[in-house]
Amino acid sequence: MDGYNFAYLDEQTKRMIRRAILKAVAIPGYQVPFGSREMPLPYGWGTGGIQVTAGVIGQDDVLKVIDQGADDTTNAVSIRRFFARTTGVKTTEKTTEATLIQTRHRIPERPLSEGQILVYQVPIPEPLRWLEPRETETRKMHALQEYGIMHVKLYEDIARFGRIATSYDYPVVVNDRYLMKPSPIPKFDNPKMDNMPALQLFGAGREKRIYAIPPYTKVKSLDFDDHPFEIQQWDENCALCGSENSYLDEVVMDDQGGRMFVCSDTDHCESRRADGHLGPMGTQQAAE
Amino acid sequence: MYVAVKGGEKAIENAHRLLAQERRGNPGVPELTVAQIKEQMSLAVDRVMTEGSLYDRDLAALAIKQARGDLVEAIFLLRAFRTTLPRFATSKPIDTTAMKARRRISATYKDLPGGQLLGPTFDYTHRLLDFALMAEGETPEVATSPSSDEALPRVTSLLNAEGLIEQENSDDTAPVSDLTREPLDFPANRDLRLQNLARGDEGFVLAMGYSSQRGYGNTHPFAGEIRMGEVEVIIEPEELGFAISIGDITVTECEMINQFKGSATEAPKFTRGYGLSFGEAERKAMAMALVDRSMRTRELGEEVQNPAQDEEFVLYHTDNVEASGFVQHLKLPHYVDFQGELEMVRNLRAEQANTQAHMLKAGE
Numbered sequence: 001m002d003g004y005n006f007a008y009l010d011e012q013t014k015r016m017i018r019r020a021i022l023k024a025v026a027i028p029g030y031q032v033p034f035g036s037r038e039m040p041l042p043y044g045w046g047t048g049g050i051q052v053t054a055g056v057i058g059q060d061d062v063l064k065v066i067d068q069g070a071d072d073t074t075n076a077v078s079i080r081r082f083f084a085r086t087t088g089v090k091t092t093e094k095t096t097e098a099t100l101i102q103t104r105h106r107i108p109e110r111p112l113s114e115g116q117i118l119v120y121q122v123p124i125p126e127p128l129r130w131l132e133p134r135e136t137e138t139r140k141m142h143a144l145q146e147y148g149i150m151h152v153k154l155y156e157d158i159a160r161f162g163r164i165a166t167s168y169d170y171p172v173v174v175n176d177r178y179l180m181k182p183s184p185i186p187k188f189d190n191p192k193m194d195n196m197p198a199l200q201l202f203g204a205g206r207e208k209r210i211y212a213i214p215p216y217t218k219v220k221s222l223d224f225d226d227h228p229f230e231i232q233q234w235d236e237n238c239a240l241c242g243s244e245n246s247y248l249d250e251v252v253m254d255d256q257g258g259r260m261f262v263c264s265d266t267d268h269c270e271s272r273r274a275d276g277h278l279g280p281m282g283t284q285q286a287a288e
Numbered sequence: 289m290y291v292a293v294k295g296g297e298k299a300i301e302n303a304h305r306l307l308a309q310e311r312r313g314n315p316g317v318p319e320l321t322v323a324q325i326k327e328q329m330s331l332a333v334d335r336v337m338t339e340g341s342l343y344d345r346d347l348a349a350l351a352i353k354q355a356r357g358d359l360v361e362a363i364f365l366l367r368a369f370r371t372t373l374p375r376f377a378t379s380k381p382i383d384t385t386a387m388k389a390r391r392r393i394s395a396t397y398k399d400l401p402g403g404q405l406l407g408p409t410f411d412y413t414h415r416l417l418d419f420a421l422m423a424e425g426e427t428p429e430v431a432t433s434p435s436s437d438e439a440l441p442r443v444t445s446l447l448n449a450e451g452l453i454e455q456e457n458s459d460d461t462a463p464v465s466d467l468t469r470e471p472l473d474f475p476a477n478r479d480l481r482l483q484n485l486a487r488g489d490e491g492f493v494l495a496m497g498y499s500s501q502r503g504y505g506n507t508h509p510f511a512g513e514i515r516m517g518e519v520e521v522i523i524e525p526e527e528l529g530f531a532i533s534i535g536d537i538t539v540t541e542c543e544m545i546n547q548f549k550g551s552a553t554e555a556p557k558f559t560r561g562y563g564l565s566f567g568e569a570e571r572k573a574m575a576m577a578l579v580d581r582s583m584r585t586r587e588l589g590e591e592v593q594n595p596a597q598d599e600e601f602v603l604y605h606t607d608n609v610e611a612s613g614f615v616q617h618l619k620l621p622h623y624v625d626f627q628g629e630l631e632m633v634r635n636l637r638a639e640q641a642n643t644q645a646h647m648l649k650a651g652e
């Protein structure tokens with residue numbers, strides 16, 4: 001794009017971001033403060049993820065952007081177009097083809113591989129924030145590894161509801177040290193973070209924090225021995241591709257209670273249909 | 289079918305076209321020019337420059353036009369442009385004592401050296417809609433004398449001569465924080481707090497200042513002095529070694545004088561609250577001075593008890609570009625997380641129904 005540097009940010013800013021990323025990789029799960037810039041997209045739309053992507057993207061990268069698991073949601077389209085305009089890199093909807101994937105609220109169903117980078121958009125990076133609103137306090141708690149209040153919170157859930165009542169942004173401990181918010185992905189995706197061969201980077205623009213999980217790092221979802229961590233399950237399969245083990249979106253069909261369930265990961269669903277897996281409402285061609 | 293909302297790109301493009309059409313309004317009405325906005329919506333321009341942290345009347349006017357008059361959106365546009373600008377130099381502190389004042393009032397003295405100068409203010413207008421403006425009436429001739437070159441000593445300096453007000457540290461060589469380059473860190477020093485307030489949302493800062501007057505923090509303020517006018521901006525490039533003036537800017541400055549009852553080690557005296565804005569944003573400068581003083585609670589050894597005194601609460605929530613973004617991001621799709629919540633609530637309800645059925649059976 002005329003008048004702007006490759007990937008929009010100037011080189012000094014990218015260097016600052018890369019330094020923050022290096023520190024984040026060196027201390028898995030630790031939130032590194034960084035000089036987050038005002039981006040031409042609003043805070044809350046993924047400015048942190050966009051800055052991280054801009055910091056690491058190179059001319060040979062192939063970029064995929066998803067929101068809610070889908071490549072065609074408006075915000076994913078907008079961010080993909082932003083990078084297409086400012087970098088000219090190749091973009092894709094195929095998880096396997098991408099070297100760099102920016103995501104909001106999902107991890108792709110297909111396991112990622114070495115050499116891939118997954119960039120998460122993070123609204124609130126601090127896992128203790130809703131228990132303690134002060135940043136000065138929560139930083140101290142991280143320094144002292146004082147995470148008792150989170151266990152108490154989960155215990156109170158069990159006492160009140162009989163189970164841990166957190167369904168997304170479910171807290172994890174990274175590398176046996178830092179308590180971390182995985183960004184608002186459903187807890188269904190938490191197990192994918194553990195020992196992932198790809199590098200996971202997290203950017204929170206408004207809150208000005210970057211954190212990371214290096215490849216093959218232990219990521220443990222908090223639980224108790226007698227209340228082990230569990231992921232969501234559905235009685236239904238995907239109506240389009242018949243998948244029995246992917247995260248499903250519920251689509252309301254009418255006002256009579258009619259609904260269908262479909263894969264939230266659109267690429268996963270389309271690939272399966274192309275391979276001949278069909279659900280009751282599926283066709284081999286991707287829906288137009 | 290909703291599932292495959294293909295064509296998101298086309299929808300976005302069409303939305304942009306619709307937006308442009310709405311911005312233009314009825315094509316039968318002449319289009320507003322940036323020059324008209326700059327000249328006739330000048331207080332909107334001032335607010336956008338102040339909170340956009342960029343002194344450029346033309347670009348601020350353009351932003352207002354592009355944003356259809358939504359000032360927070362205009363501020364965002366200006367900020368996003370500002371981040372792309374290289375930094376050539378850091379200016380010397382502006383000298384508001386040398387201001388060519390067009391307005392200068394003090395509420396603490398009836399008269400003072402340099403005099404009171406009302407200037408272009410709404411203060412004593414009767415707020416009656418002027419229907420002549422609807423008919424595009426002419427403005428009356430101005431009947432004031434041009435601003436005098438007489439030096440305007442600061443009210444706080446007059447008090448300072450008597451030792452009645454706290455000394456202001458004025459180390460011009462000390463490094464100045466910049467929260468547009470470094471993330472906010474706590475405890476925040478006064479330079480950082482002032483920068484944050486200067487960029488902060490006028491409505492929020494106003495409400496915080498107001499709360500401190502109404503009993504949520506007790507600062508007993510007096511408007512020591514408010515002055516508005518032109519000041520020179522001076523830079524001293526290292527390679528030149530001498531100062532050069534790069535132009536004049538209009539600013540409004542407010543110095544509040546507040547009571548301080550003293551402590552075991554300090555005699556009672558007055559303390560200061562400071563506000564500065566670009567242009568004629570006087571309401572903002574006054575509110576800023578109130579909140580500045582409120583947030584000095586900690587450094588003055590007083591107890592932090594109220595929102596306006598709590599720097600972490602205030603500084604994290606002043607920025608309307610951040611606030612507007614985070615509030616409005618709720619309209620982005622959240623259906624994946626909502627699905628998780630649906631599953632959770634259905635399970636919890638099923639479990640409760642089971643338990644109740646069980647208890648009912650056991651009771652039979």
